[in-house]
Amino acid sequence: EAQVTQNPRYLITVTGKKLTVTCSQNMNHEYMSWYRQDPGLGLRQIYYSMNVEVTDKGDVPEGYKVSRKEKRNFPLILESPSPNQTSLYFCASSSTGRLAGEQYFGPGTRLTVT
Amino acid sequence: KQEVTQIPAALSVPEGENLVLNCSFTDSAIYNLQWFRQDPGKGLTSLLLIQSSQREQTSGRLNASLDKSSGRSTLYIAASQPGDSATYLCAVLNTGGFKTIFGAGTRLFVKA
Numbered sequence: 001e002a003q004v005t006q007n008p009r010y011l012i013t014v015t016g017k018k019l020t021v022t023c024s025q026n027m028n029h030e031y032m033s034w035y036r037q038d039p040g041l042g043l044r045q046i047y048y049s050m051n052v053e054v055t056d057k058g059d060v061p062e063g064y065k066v067s068r069k070e071k072r073n074f075p076l077i078l079e080s081p082s083p084n085q086t087s088l089y090f091c092a093s094s095s096t097g098r099l100a101g102e103q104y105f106g107p108g109t110r111l112t113v114t
Numbered sequence: 115k116q117e118v119t120q121i122p123a124a125l126s127v128p129e130g131e132n133l134v135l136n137c138s139f140t141d142s143a144i145y146n147l148q149w150f151r152q153d154p155g156k157g158l159t160s161l162l163l164i165q166s167s168q169r170e171q172t173s174g175r176l177n178a179s180l181d182k183s184s185g186r187s188t189l190y191i192a193a194s195q196p197g198d199s200a201t202y203l204c205a206v207l208n209t210g211g212f213k214t215i216f217g218a219g220t221r222l223f224v225k226a
Contacts, residue, residue, distance in 0.1 A: 033214060043203065043216040050212060058213060090157065100145040100207055102163040103214070108156075 002027045004106035006091050012112045013081055021076045021109050023091030030096045032074035033058070033103070034066065036087040043090070049074055050096065081113045116141045116208055120217035127194055128225050135189040135220045137204035142182045145207040149178050149189050152201045152219070161202075162189070194224045 004025045013019055025032065033048035035058075045058030049068040063085055065077040074093075078085060089109045095101035117140045127133055137147070146165045150158040162171045162178040164187065170179040177190040187204060201219045208215065 031212065035214075035216075042218045043205075045214050048212060048214070056211070059215075092158075096212075100165075100212075102146075102148055102160050103205070103207075104160065105150075105158040 002104070004091055004093055004104050006089075006106040006109050008109060009107065010110050012114065014114055015082055016080050019078050019081060019111075021078075021089060021091075021111070023074045023076065023106060024072050025074075025093040025104070026072065027093060027095070027104065028071065029093035029101075029104075030071070031100070031103075032068065032091065032093045034064070034074070034076045035090045035092065036060065036085075037090065037108075038087050046076070046089075081111075083113050085111065086113050087111060116206065116213070116215045118204060118206055118215050118217040120202075120204060120220050122220060123218065124221040124223075126223045126225065129194060129196060131194050131224075133191050133194055133222075135191070135202050135222070137187040137189070137217055139185045139187075139206050139215075141208065142185055143209045144182065145209055145212075147178075147180055147187050148205050148207070149176075149187075150203045150205065152203060154201075158203065191222075194222075196224050196226045198222060199224050 030051045034046040037043045044060045047066040049055045091106040092103040094103040121136045148163045149161040164180040175192040203219045205216045
């Protein structure tokens with residue numbers, strides 16, 4: 001089954017404790033992206049990647065890191081989480097052939113930073 | 115900077131009614147526009163994707179149109195049902211960077 005998976009689905013952590021949210025897709029997609037969703041602010045792009053070793057900032061990259069060492073994986077790293085990073089996070093992927101394909105979303109990771 | 119606006123923010127209609135959701139964007143340099151559905155507390159489900167060279171796409175009771183020159187897209191839902199109640203989001207994929215910008219969504223409630 002074609003899918004985007006994220007782990008963990010729920011996470012409660014404390015300020016400053018480094019964490020990684022994993023994202024994996026099985027569709028051989030070139031494009032992967034991370035978003036956060038907050039009430040009143042909607043979905044905002046954090047980082048995206050066009051292919052292995054190619055990443056770029058979205059609209060809200062501060063406080064986050066990403067890496068793309070393998071085509072299927074795109075982890076999101078919070079080196080020193082703060083309460084303002086409490087949010088619902090989504091990973092997505094799509095193809096980037098001659099016509100950019102539709103984005104498929106993972107189920108989301110609800111992060112609470114206390 | 116690309117901005118995406120969805121009107122109305124919320125909509126309540128009786129079952130069976132046809133309805134139109136609107137999405138406008140300020141920069142026409144896009145690869146595509148995608149419509150999603152999101153149920154409360156859930157992830158995003160893709161409904162329709164329109165490439166920048168296309169004018170419309172259809173799937174079942176849904177029809178999405180794109181007018182790139184005027185920066186507008188509409189999602190038409192025919193014969194609405196209570197199960198259509200959800201938040202509908204549009205997103206554009208920009209050229210020259212591959213950034214994705216979402217609208218704030220339209221919250222739809224279909225009354226039985």
